[in-house]
Amino acid sequence: MIRVVLIGAGNIAFHLAKAFRDTKEVDLIQRYSRDNKNDKYFDRNIPKTNNINSLYKADIYIIAINDDAISTFSKQLSFEEGLVLHTSGSKPLNSLKCSANKGVFYPLQTFSKEIELNYNKIPICIETEYSNDMDLLRSLASSISNNVHEIDSDQREKLHIAAVFANNFSNHMFKLANDICIENNFSFDILKPLIFETVKKLNDLSPYEAQTGPAQRNDIEVIKKQLQQLDNNKKEIYNLVTNSIKKTYNS
Amino acid sequence: MIRVVLIGAGNIAFHLAKAFRDTKEVDLIQRYSRDNKNDKYFDRNIPKTNNINSLYKADIYIIAINDDAISTFSKQLSFEEGLVLHTSGSKPLNSLKCSANKGVFYPLQTFSKEIELNYNKIPICIETEYSNDMDLLRSLASSISNNVHEIDSDQREKLHIAAVFANNFSNHMFKLANDICIENNFSFDILKPLIFETVKKLNDLSPYEAQTGPAQRNDIEVIKKQLQQLDNNKKEIYNLVTNSIKKTYNS
Incomplete structure (x- = not known):
């Protein structure tokens, strides 16, 4: 099982939480949101924190927040283990400013909370800082989609x-x-x-x-x-x- | 049976010929095209002429040619009986310059010869010069679509x-x-x-x-x-x- 902490409570975070719930490969062990605005949309069984210093230890941390907040937020992540991902199409991998290894998990889709999606056809574009992390990231992406592409920041x-x-x-x-x-x-x-x-x-x-x-x-x-x-x-x-x-x- | 003569050999004419072939209410008795460019796309069993003076007597004549050619072409139709229609979205009813009664049969769809269409959902917008002709025109449209709308030239x-x-x-x-x-x-x-x-x-x-x-x-x-x-x-x-x-x- 890949242990995942999900950061954010917007449309992408909402759909990722839903998608991972239906997989056997992923355990969504915690989610973080700075406020409780969208809590009603999420499964109550997922432990929730609004304290960035209380994040559980996980294999993967997915930052699904506004593009412009990625750098500032990731700077606050002081742990060194685990793989930290963002989900933005427009931001390069190095917009992540954490000490842990970095990667990108970009689902190429339009997300609205009201709309049900068939996740397994959504193209997921993945990138890692270190090739060692690619297997783990590919497993994460393949757990929800059959349409996974390795694509670098420029592309x-x-x-x-x-x-x-x-x-x-x-x-x-x-x-x-x-x-x-x-x-x-x-x-x-x-x-x-x-x-x-x-x-x-x-x-x-x-x-x-x-x-x-x-x-x-x-x-x-x-x-x-x-x-x-x-x-x-x-x-x-x-x-x-x-x-x-x-x-x-x-x- | 509504006896129809179809004028033109472009994408709309092609799809109308196909659609009418599958109806019981319409008999496509003849088609006209000035040349033989697209003949291969049409059912050979439909009699074809390229002589505007040899059109059969019909209940309805459908002019499915380039928008800009509608006025000039329709001027050449000297008969007084029957209902003459054009299929253009952008041209008003009075762009028809024939002596017979006039009407419009505008299928709101994008037509390419290569693409199969489900005709019964295509909105067909109809208009007649005289309200007496509306029943006939509505029957024609309803023979291929469940989505028929009476709409005037301005709309x-x-x-x-x-x-x-x-x-x-x-x-x-x-x-x-x-x-x-x-x-x-x-x-x-x-x-x-x-x-x-x-x-x-x-x-x-x-x-x-x-x-x-x-x-x-x-x-x-x-x-x-x-x-x-x-x-x-x-x-x-x-x-x-x-x-x-x-x-x-x-x-």
């Missing part, structure tokens, strides 16, 4: 940027579409079959091949007319994304 | 703009993410679980609620660092979409 940083476009920015396009629905009194539901098909296509086509629409066809009349009907924020985004699609297909 | 135009954001622009975000994968030698496959989850969330959350990421958290350090690593085109889009997300959550 992970690029991957995180790709994820920002793939998830955050595409979701914002759905948000703007939703706004147009609200402004014109129709339900966002009417767009859902289209949205589901948009990503289902990616099973068979690359996004390059899957592209359709006025910008891809360089349909200047439609583009001009649609631009006239948008507020400034949407107009700017429409213009820039349309030009980027036009450059892709018509140059 | 359809707005809906089409929403669809451009929801489909075309989100797909372009996937394309840019794919580019980053290619530039850094990792497979786009690693992003697919994230992308599928991005839209699966919309079953339970609004896009507003589903948003995560550096812009939503206003994580200025990460945003700054990611911007530095992008080429000009991606940088402009990153900047604009990030600011739009920031305005949504942090104002």
Whole structure:
């Protein structure tokens, strides 16, 4: 059994606690959170502390807190044994400032507490400071996922940027579409079959091949007319994304 | 049986021909295309003409051609009986210039020939010039879909703009993410679980609620660092979409 202490009480910590509960390989022996804000979401049987000096001795400590707090928090970890991990896509391994060995456990997924996830398909990107620790970290990741990748800090940083476009920015396009629905009194539901098909296509086509629409066809009349009907924020985004699609297909 | 003549040989015409083949209510008696470019995709049993003066007498004529060609093409239809439809989201009903009664049959979906579709969930937006024709048009739409909506030209135009954001622009975000994968030698496959989850969330959350990421958290350090690593085109889009997300959550 891999003995794990989990630090943090946000969306990632919540989902990791859930995922580890269902494994035989991992024993989540303690969790730490500085306050009790999200305690209700966690299994009460997991011992909880808010005192950083009362952490149990474990094989692995997972720091699942805000990216910007990782360095400051990890500086306070004075023990030398065990493997300390962070879960951030954008922070390098050396943002950890503890004396113990370091590693990264980055689950490439969007986490919301309300949403159930099938953990075994989530890509988990792992990295260790010392190759000796790789077996242990790989065992931890494999206990919840069949999709484990060894990726260094530079590559992970690029991957995180790709994820920002793939998830955050595409979701914002759905948000703007939703706004147009609200402004014109129709339900966002009417767009859902289209949205589901948009990503289902990616099973068979690359996004390059899957592209359709006025910008891809360089349909200047439609583009001009649609631009006239948008507020400034949407107009700017429409213009820039349309030009980027036009450059892709018509140059 | 509703007797239908189908005009055009692009993606929409291809999928409509397939969808009608499986209905009992519709008899696709003829199709028209000016050339034989896509003939191989269509059922050979459907009589085909490339002579606009040889169209069979039908209950409904569906013009599924490029948006910009609808007016010019429809001017050439000299008959007065039957209902003439176009399938465009962005063109008003009166872009049809024929003497016969007019209507619109707009399937709100992204169509590629390579991709199989489940037609009965596709929203079909219908409109007629004369209310007398609505029953016939509704029967046609209901023969392939359970998701039929009566929507006028103004509303359809707005809906089409929403669809451009929801489909075309989100797909372009996937394309840019794919580019980053290619530039850094990792497979786009690693992003697919994230992308599928991005839209699966919309079953339970609004896009507003589903948003995560550096812009939503206003994580200025990460945003700054990611911007530095992008080429000009991606940088402009990153900047604009990030600011739009920031305005949504942090104002």
